[in-house]
Amino acid sequence: MRLGIPHDASLDGHFVDGAIGYLTITTGIxxxxxxxxxLVSLVLYRARAGRPHxxxxxxxxxxxxxxxxxxxxxxxxxxxxxxxxxxxxNLRERFWRYPDDDPNALRVEVSARQWSWTFRTAGPDGxxxxxxxxxxLNELHVPTSRPIYFKLRSKDVVHSxxxxxxxxxxxxxxxxxxxxxxxAQEPGRYEIGCAQHCGVSHYKMRGWLxxxxxxxxxxxxxxxxxxxxxxxxxxxxxxxxxxKVWDDGWDWETGL
Amino acid sequence: MTAPATPTGPVEGGDSASxxxxxxxxxxxxxxxxAAPTGVLRRYVFSVDHKVIGRQFLxxxxxxxxxxxxxxxxxxxxxASPGRPVPVVGRLLFGGSGGVISPAAxxxxxxxHGTIMIFFAVTPILIGGFGNFCVPLLIGARxxxxxxxxxxxxxxxxxxxxTLTASFFVPLGSAQAGWTAYATLSTAIGAPGTGQTLWTVAxxxxxxxxxxxAVNYITSVVRLRAPGMNYMRMPLTVWGFFLTSMxxxxxxxxxxxxxVLLFFDRVFGTQFFVAGSTIRGGGDPILYQHLFWLFxxxxxxxxxxxxxGIVGDLLSFFARxxxxxxxxxxxxxxxxxxxxxxxxxxHMFTTGMSPLLGESFMLLTMVISVPTALLFLNWLGTLxxxxxxxxxxxxxxxxxxxxxxxxxxxxxWLADVVADMYLHDTFFVVGHFHLIxxxxxxxxxxxxxxxxxxxxxxxxMSERLGKLHFWPTFISLNLVFIGQMLIGYAxxxxxxxxxxxxxxxxxxxxxxxxxxxxxxxxxxxxxxFVWNFFYSMKRGKPAPANPWxxxxxxxxxxxxxxxxxxxxxxxxxxxxxELGHPAAIARGKDWLAQDEVIE
Numbered sequence: 013m014r015l016g017i018p019h020d021a022s023l024d025g026h027f028v029d030g031a032i033g034y035l036t037i038t039t040g041i042x043x044x045x046x047x048x049x050x051l052v053s054l055v056l057y058r059a060r061a062g063r064p065h066x067x068x069x070x071x072x073x074x075x076x077x078x079x080x081x082x083x084x085x086x087x088x089x090x091x092x093x094x095x096x097x098x099x100x101x102n103l104r105e106r107f108w109r110y111p112d113d114d115p116n117a118l119r120v121e122v123s124a125r126q127w128s129w130t131f132r133t134a135g136p137d138g139x140x141x142x143x144x145x146x147x148x149l150n151e152l153h154v155p156t157s158r159p160i161y162f163k164l165r166s167k168d169v170v171h172s173x174x175x176x177x178x179x180x181x182x183x184x185x186x187x188x189x190x191x192x193x194x195x196a197q198e199p200g201r202y203e204i205g206c207a208q209h210c211g212v213s214h215y216k217m218r219g220w221l222x223x224x225x226x227x228x229x230x231x232x233x234x235x236x237x238x239x240x241x242x243x244x245x246x247x248x249x250x251x252x253x254x255x256k257v258w259d260d261g262w263d264w265e266t267g268l
Numbered sequence: 269m270t271a272p273a274t275p276t277g278p279v280e281g282g283d284s285a286s287x288x289x290x291x292x293x294x295x296x297x298x299x300x301x302x303a304a305p306t307g308v309l310r311r312y313v314f315s316v317d318h319k320v321i322g323r324q325f326l327x328x329x330x331x332x333x334x335x336x337x338x339x340x341x342x343x344x345x346x347x348a349s350p351g352r353p354v355p356v357v358g359r360l361l362f363g364g365s366g367g368v369i370s371p372a373a374x375x376x377x378x379x380x381h382g383t384i385m386i387f388f389a390v391t392p393i394l395i396g397g398f399g400n401f402c403v404p405l406l407i408g409a410r411x412x413x414x415x416x417x418x419x420x421x422x423x424x425x426x427x428x429x430x431t432l433t434a435s436f437f438v439p440l441g442s443a444q445a446g447w448t449a450y451a452t453l454s455t456a457i458g459a460p461g462t463g464q465t466l467w468t469v470a471x472x473x474x475x476x477x478x479x480x481x482a483v484n485y486i487t488s489v490v491r492l493r494a495p496g497m498n499y500m501r502m503p504l505t506v507w508g509f510f511l512t513s514m515x516x517x518x519x520x521x522x523x524x525x526x527x528v529l530l531f532f533d534r535v536f537g538t539q540f541f542v543a544g545s546t547i548r549g550g551g552d553p554i555l556y557q558h559l560f561w562l563f564x565x566x567x568x569x570x571x572x573x574x575x576x577g578i579v580g581d582l583l584s585f586f587a588r589x590x591x592x593x594x595x596x597x598x599x600x601x602x603x604x605x606x607x608x609x610x611x612x613x614x615h616m617f618t619t620g621m622s623p624l625l626g627e628s629f630m631l632l633t634m635v636i637s638v639p640t641a642l643l644f645l646n647w648l649g650t651l652x653x654x655x656x657x658x659x660x661x662x663x664x665x666x667x668x669x670x671x672x673x674x675x676x677x678x679x680x681w682l683a684d685v686v687a688d689m690y691l692h693d694t695f696f697v698v699g700h701f702h703l704i705x706x707x708x709x710x711x712x713x714x715x716x717x718x719x720x721x722x723x724x725x726x727x728x729m730s731e732r733l734g735k736l737h738f739w740p741t742f743i744s745l746n747l748v749f750i751g752q753m754l755i756g757y758a759x760x761x762x763x764x765x766x767x768x769x770x771x772x773x774x775x776x777x778x779x780x781x782x783x784x785x786x787x788x789x790x791x792x793x794x795x796x797f798v799w800n801f802f803y804s805m806k807r808g809k810p811a812p813a814n815p816w817x818x819x820x821x822x823x824x825x826x827x828x829x830x831x832x833x834x835x836x837x838x839x840x841x842x843x844x845x846e847l848g849h850p851a852a853i854a855r856g857k858d859w860l861a862q863d864e865v866i867e
Contacts, residue, residue, distance in 0.1 A: 070845075209445070
């Protein structure tokens with residue numbers, strides 16, 4: 013019976029594992045102390061022949077209050093403040109520092125719908141909504157050497173792009189655009205899930221993120237680019253508007 | 269009055285009515301708020317007596333607790349044996365699919381399990397049931413401030429349950445958008461059919477009932493306290509219901525607003541929660557989440573505050589020792605109430621909220637751990653140097669301290685934005701909030717039932733059956749919910765019909781099987797409680813006025829109390845936890861009633 017967190021394939025996932033590790037230790041110690049004191053006081057101070065009633069004390073002397081306050085504040089400083097500072101540092105320096113200015117980042121537009129993920133990357137010309145865009149269903153190919161910058165929208169209900177091997181998730185919400193960035197560290201096939209209940213077939217809304225070294229990724233891209241021209245639809249008048257996955261002119265650079 | 273020979277159980281014939289008591293209306297005839305009813309209908313059905321209404325809420329809540337519990341068993345069956353027909357009841361419940369729970373039925377099950385447990389089981393049992401029964405008795409009043417509003421509150425709840433029950437029998441079935449009913453899944457986009465609309469109406473009516481109760485409890489505590497019952501002499505139980513009512517009055521209307529807007533979106537085609545498009549303007553699904561959690565996080569405290577109050581009192585009563593740091597405990601409860609208003613954003617970290625909000629909600633959420641830690645320290649301080657009588661109510665309370673310890677501490681994991689990016693919407697969250705909302709609240713409920721049963725029904729519950737219920741319940745509760753946290757840590761999302769659809773979750777199936785086995789044990793042993801409850805009501809030993817030998821006002825009157833509660837309104841001269849008082853020991857007992865005069 014194996015149990016454990018999925019393999020971490022990401023550049024920054026260790027920050028999450030580090031936070032969880034710190035939480036395990038600190039809350040584990042706090043809980044152990046709680047249980048020990050609870051058991052000791054119940055064993056030592058249970059009603060028995062020589063102990064018919066408890067000691068008459070209200071615990072409201074200055075010393076009692078100071079002691080409880082001191083323990084409470086120590087816990088707060090040792091656990092909460094440390095956690096919050098660690099988390100804020102990680103968020104500001106890594107997770108919330110989006111690679112807006114990084115031309116090397118692979119930009120990926122994600123369109124979520126019941127019950128599938130559609131991914132679009134710009135293709136060799138680096139521009140979205142052109143004929144060389146690469147569009148894939150439930151499968152995303154990325155290189156290991158570049159940051160991956162997602163921008164997500166939803167066609168119908170709220171979904172959540174969940175990447176367990178990258179220790180993160182972000183909601184896809186109708187009417188707004190959310191974003192997320194990750195970087196793969198190891199080549200491999202990693203499962204993509206939906207974390208937000210999105211209807212009857214929520215459990216089927218899954219896909220794969222395939223991380224590969226540059227050369228391999230570029231080889232795939234060349235094949236896919238040719239392939240995806242067949243699916244290019246933005247200005248194809250034969251495709252009804254309602255069936256189009258992408259809106260006209262929804263370009264990464266120009267925003268929404 | 270002598271100390272009992274076996275001080276570990278309730279006392280036969282123990283009665284505190286022997287002490288001399290002060291009275292606020294000596295010599296006056298009894299002035300009940302309303303006359304005792306004569307007709308059967310007025311006495312048992314459309315009663316305005318808080319004791320009857322409390323029992324009505326209790327029964328209603330217990331029935332729905334059983335319904336929600338059966339749903340939990342079915343959910344566990346599907347997770348342990350995906351796609352296999354449900355034994356025994358499968359053909360009856362899921363005839364159309366050969367006894368197999370379909371994906372639609374599964375989404376319906378977890379949606380209604382959550383809705384029923386929160387709004388139709390725990391709320392009516394703890395707040396409606398024990399709130400109604402306890403508040404007037406514990407503050408020395410003859411009824412609630414507004415008895416008719418109280419009755420309306422119950423019957424609004426009854427209308428709400430009728431609406432919810434009806435939603436199972438409409439085309440396309442009951443609501444399926446989860447108990448949180450996130451838009452746009454809960455709008456016509458994701459949920460056609462009448463079921464979700466009826467759900468919306470039912471939750472609205474349920475909220476209306478809660479607000480009526482809240483107005484009543486607040487007014488009663490402020491206006492109807494017996495002479496001498498100042499705020500610092502109120503039992504912690506009353507503090508719990510008082511503060512809960514404030515949160516109810518403030519935040520349930522927010523849920524009501526969300527339900528009205530959702531109803532409009534569903535029925536009249538408005539777009540409050542439906543995003544616009546290039547051709548038509550619209551609203552924002554995130555607005556729904558803000559409204560829901562602005563209510564939803566205080567809701568956690570709405571439910572847990574009465575439990576904290578009850579445990580604070582009962583630990584003191586059964587440790588035979590005053591509650592440690594009463595004023596710090598009260599201050600902590602108030603601090604939690606204030607903080608609970610400004611932390612709800614931690615439910616929405618993954619919606620891409622602004623970094624400023626994300627960091628603020630993280631820090632504010634973590635600040636709650638300070639008053640909560642003080643509560644724990646005071647509970648431990650109460651037990652320290654006590655003389656604990658391990659009665660069933662006490663066992664449930666100690667069990668609560670344990671499970672709430674795990675549930676509370678794991679809250680920190682989810683408050684941490686970095687850890688939450690991974691853990692959000694996984695079973696870790698499910699295990700965490702079940703440890704609080706299910707385990708801790710149920711243990712508090714059982715403690716309250718065993719403790720006040722003698723006062724409610726005039727008979728004692730069986731201690732032996734109580735212990736036979738406690739131990740398996742306590743152990744299996746923890747196995748189930750800690751197990752859920754572990755598989756959540758392993759990455760399993762919530763609300764998956766069949767987790768084995770995912771490669772990375774397939775190896776968790778044996779874990780899910782074991783968790784389900786523990787859940788079946790948990791479910792089976794609840795029958796012991798049901799038996800104990802109904803058997804004791806008919807055949808239990810007759811209860812003396814004060815079987816637990818404690819000093820709060822409800823134990824100074826007969827079990828069950830007369831219609832008008834108090835022949836004479838008591839004059840309170842001391843706090844609720846005067847156990848081990850030297851003056852009492854000099855009189856051969858170890859507690860003093862709140863209105864007992866020492867000469």
